[in-house]
Amino acid sequence: MGYEYIGITVLWLFLYGYLIVASIDFGAGFFAYYAKITKKDHIINQLISRYLSPVWEVTNVFFVFFFVGIVGFFPDSAYYYGQALLIPGSIAIVLLAIRGSFYAFENYGFKNNHLYMFLYGATGLLIPASLSTTLTISEGGFIEETANGVTLLYGELFTSPYSWSVVFLAIVSVLYISSMFLTYYANRANDHSALALVRKYALFWSSPTIIASMTTFIALSQHNPEHFQKAIDLWWMFGLSVAFFMIALFLVYVGKYYGWAFIAVMFQFFFAFFGYGASHLPYILQPYITISSGVTNETMAITLITVFIAGLLLLVPSLILLMRLFLFDAEYVKGKK
Amino acid sequence: MFFEDSVMMSRLLTSLTLIFHVIFATVGVGIPIMISIAEFIGIKKNDRHLQLLARRWTRGMTVTIAVGVVTGTAIGLQLSLLWPNFMRLAGNVIALPLFMEVFAFFFEAIFLGIYLYTWDRFKKPIYHWFLSIPIIIGSTLSAFFITTVNSFMNTPRGFEMDGGNVTNINPLEAMFNPATPTKVFHVVASAYLTSAAILATIAAIIILFRKGSEYHTKALKLTVTATFIFAIMTAIAGDLSAKFLAEHQPEKLAAGEWHFETEVGADLILFGSLNEENEVENAIRIPKALSFLAYGDFNAEVEGLNETPADEQPPLWIHYMFDLMVSIGFYMLGISALYLLFWKVKKWNEENKWLLWAIAAGGPLSMLAIEFGWIFAEEGRQPWILRGIMTVAEGATTSDHVGLMFILFIGLYTVLGAGCLVVLRKMFKDHPAEAEFESRYPEAAATKEVDE
Ligand code: HDD
Ligand code: HEM
Ligand code: HEM
Numbered sequence: 001m002g003y004e005y006i007g008i009t010v011l012w013l014f015l016y017g018y019l020i021v022a023s024i025d026f027g028a029g030f031f032a033y034y035a036k037i038t039k040k041d042h043i044i045n046q047l048i049s050r051y052l053s054p055v056w057e058v059t060n061v062f063f064v065f066f067f068v069g070i071v072g073f074f075p076d077s078a079y080y081y082g083q084a085l086l087i088p089g090s091i092a093i094v095l096l097a098i099r100g101s102f103y104a105f106e107n108y109g110f111k112n113n114h115l116y117m118f119l120y121g122a123t124g125l126l127i128p129a130s131l132s133t134t135l136t137i138s139e140g141g142f143i144e145e146t147a148n149g150v151t152l153l154y155g156e157l158f159t160s161p162y163s164w165s166v167v168f169l170a171i172v173s174v175l176y177i178s179s180m181f182l183t184y185y186a187n188r189a190n191d192h193s194a195l196a197l198v199r200k201y202a203l204f205w206s207s208p209t210i211i212a213s214m215t216t217f218i219a220l221s222q223h224n225p226e227h228f229q230k231a232i233d234l235w236w237m238f239g240l241s242v243a244f245f246m247i248a249l250f251l252v253y254v255g256k257y258y259g260w261a262f263i264a265v266m267f268q269f270f271f272a273f274f275g276y277g278a279s280h281l282p283y284i285l286q287p288y289i290t291i292s293s294g295v296t297n298e299t300m301a302i303t304l305i306t307v308f309i310a311g312l313l314l315l316v317p318s319l320i321l322l323m324r325l326f327l328f329d330a331e332y333v334k335g336k337k
Numbered sequence: 338m339f340f341e342d343s344v345m346m347s348r349l350l351t352s353l354t355l356i357f358h359v360i361f362a363t364v365g366v367g368i369p370i371m372i373s374i375a376e377f378i379g380i381k382k383n384d385r386h387l388q389l390l391a392r393r394w395t396r397g398m399t400v401t402i403a404v405g406v407v408t409g410t411a412i413g414l415q416l417s418l419l420w421p422n423f424m425r426l427a428g429n430v431i432a433l434p435l436f437m438e439v440f441a442f443f444f445e446a447i448f449l450g451i452y453l454y455t456w457d458r459f460k461k462p463i464y465h466w467f468l469s470i471p472i473i474i475g476s477t478l479s480a481f482f483i484t485t486v487n488s489f490m491n492t493p494r495g496f497e498m499d500g501g502n503v504t505n506i507n508p509l510e511a512m513f514n515p516a517t518p519t520k521v522f523h524v525v526a527s528a529y530l531t532s533a534a535i536l537a538t539i540a541a542i543i544i545l546f547r548k549g550s551e552y553h554t555k556a557l558k559l560t561v562t563a564t565f566i567f568a569i570m571t572a573i574a575g576d577l578s579a580k581f582l583a584e585h586q587p588e589k590l591a592a593g594e595w596h597f598e599t600e601v602g603a604d605l606i607l608f609g610s611l612n613e614e615n616e617v618e619n620a621i622r623i624p625k626a627l628s629f630l631a632y633g634d635f636n637a638e639v640e641g642l643n644e645t646p647a648d649e650q651p652p653l654w655i656h657y658m659f660d661l662m663v664s665i666g667f668y669m670l671g672i673s674a675l676y677l678l679f680w681k682v683k684k685w686n687e688e689n690k691w692l693l694w695a696i697a698a699g700g701p702l703s704m705l706a707i708e709f710g711w712i713f714a715e716e717g718r719q720p721w722i723l724r725g726i727m728t729v730a731e732g733a734t735t736s737d738h739v740g741l742m743f744i745l746f747i748g749l750y751t752v753l754g755a756g757c758l759v760v761l762r763k764m765f766k767d768h769p770a771e772a773e774f775e776s777r778y779p780e781a782a783a784t785k786e787v788d789e
Contacts, residue, residue: 300430
């Protein structure tokens with residue numbers, strides 16, 4: 001396997017990590033706000049804030065890691081995406097900035113402030129929508145390179161069914177992943193009233209998720225038949241994804257093994273995400289960057305991979321420590337510490 | 338026009354984000370070390386006041402870190418959004434430290450999360466103190482890595498240009514380029530200095546306006562002592578930076594010092610103005626001092642701006658940036674030394690009004706010095722984005738709408754800055770230190786009353 005494959009796999013793993021942890025976080029913000037306006041906040045907001053307080057920064061780092069890594073491994077992507085994404089990218093920055101800082105403001109200064117919670121909830125849905133645009137653009141057809149540089153074709157982007165189906169998929173997946181996690185977490189905390197509520201959310205959001213996935217596939221077959229064909233060749237990955245979806249749904253429905261249910265959700269997205277990624281190759285951005293044309297020089301690639309492994313050796317133990325202290329410490333989860 | 342010029346607007350937007358980010362970055366690098374010192378002395382001397390001090394500083398820092406993280410994320414993305422050509426080229430050579438900065442920060446964030454929520458979870462308090470070490474290492478490393486990137490922009494090394502392509506790449510040589518040692522030293526020392534000075538400002542203001550208690554007096558002693566030590570470090574590092582410039586980036590030093598002709602025994606020019614013929618007026622001249630600053634020898638030859646082609650000369654107004662930074666450096670040194678003197682001489686009251694006001698001014702002034710220093714360093718690199726290899730105009734995006742984004746970000750930073758101030762104020766106003774002390778350590782507070 002060439003180092004460009006190692007590079008893209010590592011980055012894709014990190015993006016997958018971000019997808020999971022950020023979805024939990026984004027969705028939780030939305031549910032916290034939703035619970036507040038439906039006057040159910042006393043039931044779940046304690047639970048949500050106990051999970052979010054210690055880990056919110058870590059979530060952001062996953063994202064930064066991904067975009068710094070992609071520019072490092074594939075410097076061409078800085079050139080094309082950088083020029084094309086000035087406006088959507090800036091909007092995403094603003095949303096992320098508002099979300100991150102207002103979370104801290106609310107948490108440390110203005111508990112339960114209505115405006116802050118609204119911003120926190122709304123950005124939770126807008127950020128995935130704006131970030132998912134990048135994946136849409138990568139399919140090709142939305143960027144034009146001229147002598148003056150690279151421009152994004154906004155008309156195409158806003159009228160494409162594919163682009164909207166991706167946005168829709170991003171939003172429902174966030175709500176689905178998040179409610180599945182909260183179900184597990186509430187169960188761990190032995191918080192029965194919260195469990196009943198978030199379990200209902202989880203069951204509710206499961207069908208839109210599967211519908212949105214199907215719609216996206218159909219839209220992809222229209223927009224980029226070649227990619228669609230490659231995805232069909234990897235049918236078993238998507239098949240596994242659907243199987244794990246069924247398992248997760250079943251477990252939550254019968255109300256048992258919530259931990260396994262969430263692991264099934266993680267596998268569901270793992271296979272779908274890697275199936276999508278693998279069928280996307282060799283392109284990083286159709287038709288301008290492929291992983292072999294865009295990759296950095298060999299020295300840098302090898303150095304980055306080495307550093308990445310060394311970094312993981314440092315980070316994984318620290319992350320485990322963090323999780324043992326907060327996520328899996330039964331006393332802490334129950335709110336006794 | 339001006340607003341449509343994407344190069345100009347990219348420069349402005351980059352400056353805006355960096356000038357805003359560096360406020361929080363500086364505090365994020367420096368405050369952990371102050372917290373660690375306070376907690377350590379607090380545990381060793383069994384001093385509850387200092388332990389409380391560490392706790393309260395940490396709580397304040399969580400808010401500034403949040404803003405630091407989001408503005409850092411902004412600049413990280415903007416490097417690609419605004420300087421795509423630069424990143425495409427430089428990414429091949431300098432991606433390593435950019436990548437590692439994220440690791441360093443990740444490491445810091447994890448331990449900060451643990452530190453924040455485990456104050457009372459260990460039997461031995463010193464175990465909790467141990468957790469502050471990885472935070473210091475993480476945040477200082479984060480400053481180190483990002484500063485190597487900036488050093489690389491000033492003295493690019495570790496690759497060769499072959500037509501438009503880079504070859505023969507050596508990432509470590511790129512990272513440890515000639516600018517790295519002095520720049521890192523100066524950036525880290527000045528971040529420590531500024532953080533100590535800001536904390537001293539807070540203590541001084543509370544004593545001035547609210548007749549602070551023993552708690553605030555101890556806070557002031559600790560922070561001003563630290564200010565003094567870090568001010569010495571900063572000045573030494575600054576002197577080394579000037580020596581670095583004389584050797585490797587003489588045009589920056591020459592523009593900063595208004596040193597137009599190469600000469601031996603060059604004078605140092607302080608402030609002043611330029612007339613139409615580019616002659617210096619109204620300035621204070623210190624004979625031969627520039628030679629000394631540049632080479633440690635009063636008769637050394639210092640290269641003047643005349644050696645640099647006219648279209649490669651940095652703007653001359655950076656002279657004021659340099660002078661302001663250095664003046665503030667000496668002010669900090671002087672004022673903290675004066676406080677220590679007043680404190681040691683028993684007859685004198687180190688908490689007299691004038692001295693407190695002078696200390697109170699130190700925090701904001703140091704932060705200004707950071708900004709002036711960076712503007713000097715960055716403008717002094719003009720017109721290059723990668724010195725000698727790529728100009729700023731070649732590096733910039735060709736996208737329209739940068740002007741619009743500039744307005745968007747002004748709005749964002751206004752909201753973030755205001756929010757941050759309001760929250761910090763509320764956080765500490767609603768929970769004054771004395772009240773927190775009594776509720777947290779009732780035994781200590783009770784014995785103290787008996788003592789008095
Ligand atoms: C509290 C802040 C502070 C203070 C008091 C000083 N500096 Fe400074 N200076 C900085 C904060 C700073 C900085 C923000 O950290 C800079 C910007 C870029 C850099 O490398 O450090 C800087 C840059 C900088 C440079 C340019 C380095 C380069 O471009 O590579 C020189 C030559 C000096 N300084 C010299 C001094 C001297 C002789 C000082 C006398 C005491 C001094 N500085 C005080
Ligand atoms: C955080 C403290 C910093 C501040 C306040 C700062 C300030 C500035 C300013 C004022 C400019 C505009 C110069 C001009 O165009 O006239 C600038 C440009 C720039 N800086 Fe910095 N800078 C800082 C650190 C850094 C670091 C660490 C890097 C490297 C990663 C960096 C990268 C850039 C780039 C790419 C530009 C645009 C190109 C240019 O104008 O030269 N800056 N910065
Ligand atoms: C010399 C100037 C700079 C220093 C000392 C510095 C230092 C820091 C520190 C300490 C943090 C953590 C936030 C906190 O603790 O408050 C931070 C965040 C960050 N900085 Fe800067 N920074 C500088 C300039 C830059 C530049 C030019 C970039 C762009 C490449 C950048 C990118 C980031 C990113 C992406 C984060 C967010 C951390 C994350 O989520 O991983 N910084 N910076």
